[in-house]
Amino acid sequence: MLEIMAKMEVKTSLLDNMIGVGDMVLLEPLNEETFINNLKKRFDHSEIYTYIGSVVISVNPYRSLPIYSPEKVEEYRNRNFYELSPHIFALSDEAYRSLRDQDKDQCILITGESGAGKTEASKLVMSYVAAVCGKGAEVNQVKEQLLQSNPVLEAFGNAKTVRNDNSSRFGKYMDIEFDFKGDPLGGVISNYLLEKSRVVKQPRGERNFHVFYQLLSGASEELLNKLKLERDFSRYNYLSLDSAKVNGVDDAANFRTVRNAMQIVGFMDHEAESVLAVVAAVLKLGNIEFKPESRVNGLDESKIKDKNELKEICELTGIDQSVLERAFSFRTVEAKQEKVSTTLNVAQAYYARDALAKNLYSRLFSWLVNRINESIKAQTKVRKKVMGVLDIYGFEIFEDNSFEQFIINYCNEKLQQIFIELTLKEEQEEYIREDIEWTHIDYFNNAIICDLIENNTNGILAMLDEECLRPGTVTDETFLEKLNQVCATHQHFESRMSKCSRFLNDTSLPHSCFRIQHYAGKVLYQVEGFVDKNNDLLYRDLSQAMWKASHTLIKSLFPEGNPAKINLKRPPTAGSQFKASVATLMKNLQTKNPNYIRCIKPNDKKAAHIFNEALVCHQIRYLGLLENVRVRRAGYAFRQAYEPCLERYKMLCKQTWPHWKGPARSGVEVLFNELEIPVEEYSFGRSKIFIRNPRTLFKLEDLRKQRLEDLATLIQKIYRGWKCRTHFLLMKKSQIVIAAWFRRFAQQKRYQQTKSSALVIQSYIRGWKARKILRELKHQKRCKEAVTTIAAYWHGTQVRREYRKFFRANAGKKIYEFTLQRIVQKYFLEMKNKMPSLSPIDKNWPSRPYLFLDPTHKELKRIFHLWRCKKYRDQFTDQQKLIYEEKLEASELFKDKKALYPSSVGQPFQGAYLEINKNPKYKKLKDAIEEKIIIAEVVNKINRANGKSTSRIFLLTNNNLLLADQKSGQIKSEVPLVDVTKVSMSSQNDGFFAVHLKEGSEAASKGDFLFSSDHLIEMATKLYRTTLSQTKQKLNIEISDEFLVQFRQDKVCVKFIQGNQKNGSVPTCKRKNNRLLEVAVP
Ligand SMILES: Nc1ncnc2c1ncn2[C@@H]1O[C@H](COP(=O)(O)OP(=O)(O)OP(=O)(O)O)[C@@H](O)[C@H]1O
């Protein structure tokens, strides 16, 4: 699609970038000079193709041009003929498409001189068609076989000539067959008259057929040995030596190509080898030489000089040597059951040898063609479309022109004839038939020349045949004489000896020659060899010898050698055979649509870039190209029957589209009027419309194309419209359904919303109303309650007022008290049961039931404790009571003050430790004291001077404190309690204490006392109590680790220190100096 669009966009034309003019029809002015100049100009710019209408002129460039690439193939593919610059591909494409699409069989007629490029052109056409036609494995194989038949046929049928290094020495017509789709099915090749004389003799500067050189150069040693050949060309008489090598041609490589091609085409290996064996036999035949040998009858008889070569040939071909040897020496003539054998002289033997070689080769060639045909023939029987490609040898004018040239040129005459017939004459005749005005163009019709050659009664070929068949001595001279008689008056026949005296003095015309004025020029033919070549005689002995060969291919090439099928009738002459095949060819071509490629040779040197104007001019003239242009210009480029024309273009006009009801012709008239095509551009024939200018046609085509596009667009538009509409309607329908559903849903939702809103509002309103009612009701209720309360109070008041007299005013309090009482009662009753023991040290106490009872509970606890303590105390005796009082006093004085105190608590205060009364030792002392002794104990009195201690009895009475010697009991000191001012002691665990005396008192003369006792606490306590009871003054007790004592005059500081453990647990006392007494407490 993209490709098509791309092609549609690029609207090109032949006229684009044109060098000179691409179509000679456009040449202005038209004459020979401008024609040649145009060709030259284009040739110089490498534009080798030029059109005359639909005819392609091709000028051989003699160099390879980059215009045949696959890209070019694509460029020209499916394009209008006049759309691109002229090219052989355009013509090929046109022919192929016309074959494929319009079912018209095609023929491509390629004409031109030898070396003008016909064979190349035919190959280009074939390769183009192969490139554009169908693809696929099978199709590709067919294509490949068709293409590969060329190298095989060229090897055997082409040779280097002076005009062309690869000159086709046979005519070739190839029908390529296609199926209805345009895929190639196969092909049929027809060959025309191989120039077999070349096998035995080549003109100067020319070569034998390529295959000989290819075989000798390219075959392996092994193959050469097998074929009994030597590589050296000079070993073979049939190979001219002067031009054995051709420049730029690699025979060896070509040999491989040919072998490969044979394989592709379908030759079996043994077939290929047989073919090469025949080629080798032909080469070797040339080496057989004869020598004369005198015979008894005086005549010379030929003998083979060296039988070695003959032997080898026989080995190669499997022929009995003696048979072949005899065939070269004798000639047997059979007539009316009589066999006459004559010996051959040397010349005859050579003639026989060469005839055999030529025949062998040309028959091999025909066999090859048939064999190829067998391979490439279409496999199916379906109806085929055919494209014929004719590549026949070009018109030839040599110095020496013989029978071959005559035949070749006759063929070219016929082709020119068909060209004339099909283009010029046909054209004019059609105009007349169609009643179209026609300006007559003079052109040379070569029918007269054809007639001169082929006329059955007095044509040259007929004369030749007559001469050949005539009994009696027949020579080339007698043939010429005959011609001179019969054709003398013919204006295209020239001969010195003819009756017509015109040429009597024409020195350019030798006596042994005749000249024909061909359409392409005058050609002088040497009459020598005409009869022989026409007879194409091969002695029957030779053909019989060949038939006897065991080599099957050779045997099959000579069927007439079979004695069982002996045929006394002469075989048809070469001329008549050729005439017949040309006639068939012409008939064949006439049924097909012709396409012309006119090849022109720019120079004689086979060189690039040289444009020999004279040479080209000559070719243009004899090809009648100028007339061709004139006819194109005078006439109409295009014609078509009315019906198809109307059918094709009716869409361009409203009246004719879509149907025209009248006759087709008037429809076309309307159409052309409508399209405003200038009247001079077309003419109406009886059955056809004639369009003068191709451009008008292109315009019509373009309009049609445009219109088709428009129509396609219209169809597309309507279809799209319909599609869109259907789609739209469907969408609309769907949309309505969706909308309905959606609306329903939306409405439902809205309804639900409204409903719920209404409910909310409603509920609010109801709530509000309810609350309002409730408020009112509450109000009413409260009013009622108030009323009730007021009423109650009122009633209460009333009632109380009324009943006050019946109640005590403090009934509530009573009840309260009663309740309280009950609680308390219960509390106490419970307490009674829970009472703890009477031990003062029992800490238990039941928990209290009510918080408000807390103070009571505590109080009760306290009271209970006090009570049980009292109970406990009440058990004490007076003495015990005293002891406890003292203990209590001691506790008050020393608890938490003196470290010694806790150890004293457990010790009962005994007071009189020393039982003075009982001990007689202290009788005196007892007597001295009248008062009651409160303390009698031994203490250590510390010496004031040195701190040493001495035991003294310490006695306390109600009024005095006495110290007595422990041993004697003699009172040492007596201090009235009133003189005791203070007692000092340390806070530590020691038993030292100082008794301070009132200064100035009698007792104080020696100073204060310092003691140490084990019962310090008891002594201090009793001292205090006694002092208090006697003096009513509290004794000062100082507890300090440093205190002052008065020793006589000195104030000494007693200092308690933490002593070391040296002295054990006994505190030591030491007077340090006047001022210090140190007590070390452990
Ligand atoms: N289109 C071309 N491009 C390049 N070279 C070309 C072209 N056509 C022809 N030639 C050259 O010209 C030579 C002769 O061409 P070709 O063999 O086609 O001539 P011909 O017309 O067949 O001659 P003959 O009648 O002798 O067979 C070719 O070998 C080739 O070198």
Ligand SMILES: [Mg+2]
């Ligand atoms: Mg050729």
